[in-house]
Amino acid sequence: xxxxxxxxxxxxxxxxxxxxxxxxxWLARQLSDPYVKSARQQNYRCRSAFKLLEIDEKHGILQPxxxxxxxxxxxxxxxxxxxxxxxxxxxxxxxxxxxVVGVDxxxxxxxxxxxxxxxxxxxxxxxxxxxxxSLPAGEAHVILNDMAPNASGIRELDQQxxxxxxxxxxxxxxxxxxxxxxxxxxxxxxxxxxxIQNRLTELFRExxxxxxxxSRKESSEIYFLAKRYRKS
Ligand SMILES: C[S@@+](CC[C@H](N)C(=O)[O-])C[C@H]1O[C@@H](n2cnc3c(N)ncnc32)[C@H](O)[C@@H]1O
Numbered sequence: 001x002x003x004x005x006x007x008x009x010x011x012x013x014x015x016x017x018x019x020x021x022x023x024x025x026w027l028a029r030q031l032s033d034p035y036v037k038s039a040r041q042q043n044y045r046c047r048s049a050f051k052l053l054e055i056d057e058k059h060g061i062l063q064p065x066x067x068x069x070x071x072x073x074x075x076x077x078x079x080x081x082x083x084x085x086x087x088x089x090x091x092x093x094x095x096x097x098x099x100v101v102g103v104d105x106x107x108x109x110x111x112x113x114x115x116x117x118x119x120x121x122x123x124x125x126x127x128x129x130x131x132x133x134s135l136p137a138g139e140a141h142v143i144l145n146d147m148a149p150n151a152s153g154i155r156e157l158d159q160q161x162x163x164x165x166x167x168x169x170x171x172x173x174x175x176x177x178x179x180x181x182x183x184x185x186x187x188x189x190x191x192x193x194x195x196i197q198n199r200l201t202e203l204f205r206e207x208x209x210x211x212x213x214x215s216r217k218e219s220s221e222i223y224f225l226a227k228r229y230r231k232s
């Protein structure tokens with residue numbers, strides 16, 4: 001529900017900035033979204049932080065001392081959560097110190113405790129090699145994948161691009177994920193989701209489909225949580 005104050009703010013802002021109808025709808029959604037507000041209050045770079053927080057709270061995937069790869073890291077909210085949960089800055093002197101490396105096509109503002117590879121395409125083998133080189137002992141405990149291709153508006157094409165990104169992450173898992181490791185992988189429910197799920201089931205002992213509360217109901221976005229990697 002949008003409050004009177006929010007509605008007034010929305011109309012004034014939309015008018016002043018001469019927004020298109022689509023931009024106005026986006027602005028209205030942002031202003032009425034409790035996760036956007038909480039992200040601002042808790043200094044998260046975007047609302048997606050709450051998806052990972054919820055998944056981690058329920059399924060305990062991030063632990064102090066873990067090495068984590070964040071695929072599609074910009075603007076860096078998942079990395080913020082990961083840095084904190086794995087103790088990558090060493091802020092808890094009693095706990096083991098973890099490591100976070102994030103990669104994205106876009107710029108990622110620096111974050112204490114994370115190594116970022118901005119302007120990097122994960123589909124490129126050279127980028128995957130740089131990730132592997134950066135990892136302590138060359139292995140990761142957890143791979144997070146929140147990558148999304150730029151929407152073309154053609155549903156089939158976008159699904160196919162997202163499937164390519166997921167398959168690329170599975171290739172990365174084969175390279176760097178340690179035995180028993182975890183992969184959290186965003187997907188859009190649709191024609192290719194069964195294919196991705198089957199591939200995950202071949203590689204991991206446990207695969208669950210999740211829809212965190214912070215994931216918008218109207219979005220087809222789901223997350224596959226694959227645990228206990230069967231490293232051969
Ligand atoms: C939904 S955003 C990720 C948000 C991030 N999890 C956070 O919490 O800040 C998806 C990101 O995937 C990135 N991406 C898409 N294709 C990619 C690729 N081939 N290589 C690296 N990043 C990619 C996009 O640039 C975009 O920043």
